[in-house]
Amino acid sequence: MPSNIPLDTLQRWMQSVIEHNGNDAEAWRSDEAQKEIPYEEAYLNVLPSKTLSPVERIAIYRRMFVLRMVDSMAIDYPGVRHFLSEEKFKEIVLEYVGKYPSKSYTLNHLGKKFPQFIKESLLDQKEFLYDLAQLELALTENMDATQSPILTQEELSSVKPEDWERASLVPIAALTLMEFVYPVADYLRAVMDEEPTQNEIGIKKNWVVVYRKEYTTWFKQLMHEEYVLLNELCSGTPLSNAFDVLAQRFPQRQTELEKYVFEWFSDWVGRGMFSKILLSHNTK
Amino acid sequence: MEAMTPNKWNIPDFGFGVGLRSVHYDYILENNPKVDWFEIISETYLESGGHVRYVLDKVAERYPIVLHGVSLSIGSSDPVNFEYLKLLKALADRVKSPYISDHLCWTGVNAHNVHDLLPIPYTEQSLNHIVNKVKQVMDFMERPLVLENVSTYAQFASSSMTEWDFHARLMEESQCGMLMDVNNIYVSAYNHDFSAKEFIDRIDPSLVGQYHLAGHTNKGTHILDTHNDHVIDAVWELYRYAFQRTGGRNTLLEWDEDIPEFDIVHQEALKAKRYRSEKGEQVITPIDRTSKHAPKMHVTAVESVDDTERAVTRQYKSSNNAL
Numbered sequence: 001m002p003s004n005i006p007l008d009t010l011q012r013w014m015q016s017v018i019e020h021n022g023n024d025a026e027a028w029r030s031d032e033a034q035k036e037i038p039y040e041e042a043y044l045n046v047l048p049s050k051t052l053s054p055v056e057r058i059a060i061y062r063r064m065f066v067l068r069m070v071d072s073m074a075i076d077y078p079g080v081r082h083f084l085s086e087e088k089f090k091e092i093v094l095e096y097v098g099k100y101p102s103k104s105y106t107l108n109h110l111g112k113k114f115p116q117f118i119k120e121s122l123l124d125q126k127e128f129l130y131d132l133a134q135l136e137l138a139l140t141e142n143m144d145a146t147q148s149p150i151l152t153q154e155e156l157s158s159v160k161p162e163d164w165e166r167a168s169l170v171p172i173a174a175l176t177l178m179e180f181v182y183p184v185a186d187y188l189r190a191v192m193d194e195e196p197t198q199n200e201i202g203i204k205k206n207w208v209v210v211y212r213k214e215y216t217t218w219f220k221q222l223m224h225e226e227y228v229l230l231n232e233l234c235s236g237t238p239l240s241n242a243f244d245v246l247a248q249r250f251p252q253r254q255t256e257l258e259k260y261v262f263e264w265f266s267d268w269v270g271r272g273m274f275s276k277i278l279l280s281h282n283t284k
Numbered sequence: 285m286e287a288m289t290p291n292k293w294n295i296p297d298f299g300f301g302v303g304l305r306s307v308h309y310d311y312i313l314e315n316n317p318k319v320d321w322f323e324i325i326s327e328t329y330l331e332s333g334g335h336v337r338y339v340l341d342k343v344a345e346r347y348p349i350v351l352h353g354v355s356l357s358i359g360s361s362d363p364v365n366f367e368y369l370k371l372l373k374a375l376a377d378r379v380k381s382p383y384i385s386d387h388l389c390w391t392g393v394n395a396h397n398v399h400d401l402l403p404i405p406y407t408e409q410s411l412n413h414i415v416n417k418v419k420q421v422m423d424f425m426e427r428p429l430v431l432e433n434v435s436t437y438a439q440f441a442s443s444s445m446t447e448w449d450f451h452a453r454l455m456e457e458s459q460c461g462m463l464m465d466v467n468n469i470y471v472s473a474y475n476h477d478f479s480a481k482e483f484i485d486r487i488d489p490s491l492v493g494q495y496h497l498a499g500h501t502n503k504g505t506h507i508l509d510t511h512n513d514h515v516i517d518a519v520w521e522l523y524r525y526a527f528q529r530t531g532g533r534n535t536l537l538e539w540d541e542d543i544p545e546f547d548i549v550h551q552e553a554l555k556a557k558r559y560r561s562e563k564g565e566q567v568i569t570p571i572d573r574t575s576k577h578a579p580k581m582h583v584t585a586v587e588s589v590d591d592t593e594r595a596v597t598r599q600y601k602s603s604n605n606a607l
Contacts, residue, residue, distance in 0.1 A: 005442050007410050008361035011393040011402075018398055047439045050477060051505035057438040060506065061400060068399050102397045105355035105368050106327040139596050146333035174334070189594050215335035220593035 013037040072107040079188045128182040128201045145174035151274040171234040174212035289489040293428040297532035308546045321348040330371040349379040356386035359404040383428040403436040406443040406450040418458035430461035430493035435471040435509035448486040461493035471507045489530040498538040512541035524559040
């Protein structure tokens with residue numbers, strides 16, 4: 001019988017055993033595996049070695065699969081792993097890859113749906129974990145984003161004063177603005193700095209920019225007002241209109257903000273967050 | 285003494301190479317070590333526009349580079365993934381890889397990827413299927429393809445031929461070549477109780493395009509291909525045996541776990557020079573096995589500026605190498 005097993009059947013069987021989130025016996029006797037090859041036939045088709053049974057031989061692949069999945073996700077989600085603890089994280093990752101198996105040529109894409117998985121889960125504090133996972137995914141994706149040219153001081157200086165009203169800025173490709181309900185930037189910073197962290201995280205809105213400068217990815221917390229203005233600019237809103245939006249959103253702080261705006265703008269340019277400046281034909 | 289059997293495709297013999305790994309990026313860019321060539325894990329660079337792409341371009345300016353993939357999945361019953369091949373070809377063109385390599389294995393079916401190098405049943409059906417896929421890949425890539433023999437931990441009763449006969453016939457019928465991983469031959473010979481030399485003898489030396497060497501972990505009941513240590517003497521002797529049949533071939537040292545400092549990896553690769561000679565020449569292992577590891581670039585790097593910001597660096601995913 002074993003000699004008649006088609007290649008695709010054998011491979012679907014082996015893959016189902018490797019990916020099965022249970023012990024070896026459960027994996028071999030699972031419905032998915034036995035749908036392809038009945039247990040007795042599969043057992044006869046995997047040859048024993050002098051020292052290992054068929055089940056033990058396939059178990060080597062099963063163990064390596066678990067290690068790869070968990071190690072890869074731990075690299076991408078150190079904050080989530082820290083919050084959940086190592087054992088719980090492993091359990092969640094194996095559930096995750098069962099639901100969203102890798103279909104990419106690289107493990108760097110394995111965690112793309114992890115925030116969504118957390119959102120759909122029954123985990124304690126899943127709202128916090130969802131925010132945290134989104135930040136960590138943004139950091140991972142930022143590292144592979146296309147490298148953009150950086151807006152230089154010379155290019156800025158070349159804009160005539162009368163043209164500033166109709167100027168808009170193009171952000172670099174490796175920049176993402178994020179708004180969170182939970183203080184995930186503080187939490188991740190604490191994890192990275194090996195500082196004590198809390199188990200119960202309360203709501204505290206925070207705003208973060210993830211960006212890359214000189215091939216290093218950064219995340220930086222922003223004041224709410226700073227986030228609003230930067231978000232407008234990154235959306236292509238001309239400078240003068242963006243300032244108007246800011247003034248309308250925070251009318252009581254208008255005088256104070258006028259002072260900040262120049263500092264923020266200099267800071268963003270200095271960090272290389274913009275790629276180029278565009279001059280539109282229409283003024284506001 | 286070398287039995288100079290030219291390889292079928294006139295692939296140049298660059299010499300003794302090292303796998304390019306992220307823990308060594310800074311060292312290589314700063315020190316320009318005298319390495320003959322680098323092999324890259326193709327999938328690491330296919331779509332990245334970030335630091336790894338920057339490093340690759342810099343390294344490609346200074347050294348020959350050969351692509352070594354882990355996700356071609358040539359043995360899968362799934363059809364050839366041409367979207368993946370498009371990316372692979374663009375990368376091969378970019379770094380001027382004279383040929384590409386991957387593994388004689390499968391990594392998943394039904395579009396899954398378990399990111400491991402899984403064993404195939406050595407049957408006529410598998411052979412016909414893989415020959416057809418190899419031809420498609422070589423037609424598309426427009427450069428030679430050499431397939432590496434993998435370390436395996438299971439064998440199938442349904443196999444109707446040996447691994448070496450399967451590999452030999454695959455090369456005859458598809459015109460692909462072999463990346464002979466001498467360590468993998470040793471590992472599989474141990475795990476499946478066959479003769480490593482019989483394997484080597486069956487392979488047409490003109491179809492060997494490259495060699496791999498690596499360390500492994502002997503668990504007693506079986507050997508795991510872990511790429512985490514120096515090459516053992518028995519594997520070096522197998523390399524000598526194989527090399528005497530082929531002569532000059534690109535030879536590469538892989539080290540993917542517990543990666544030491546670059547010089548140690550490079551020195552291990554250069555040891556291969558001593559085995560490109562007749563048996564009897566004394567080989568002294570010059571490496572201090574307690575030497576410290578490479579800087580832990582693969583641990584998330586932290587740069588503190590103030591409490592509002594942090595810099596992060598992706599850790600090295602050795603698992604992407606699907607040992």
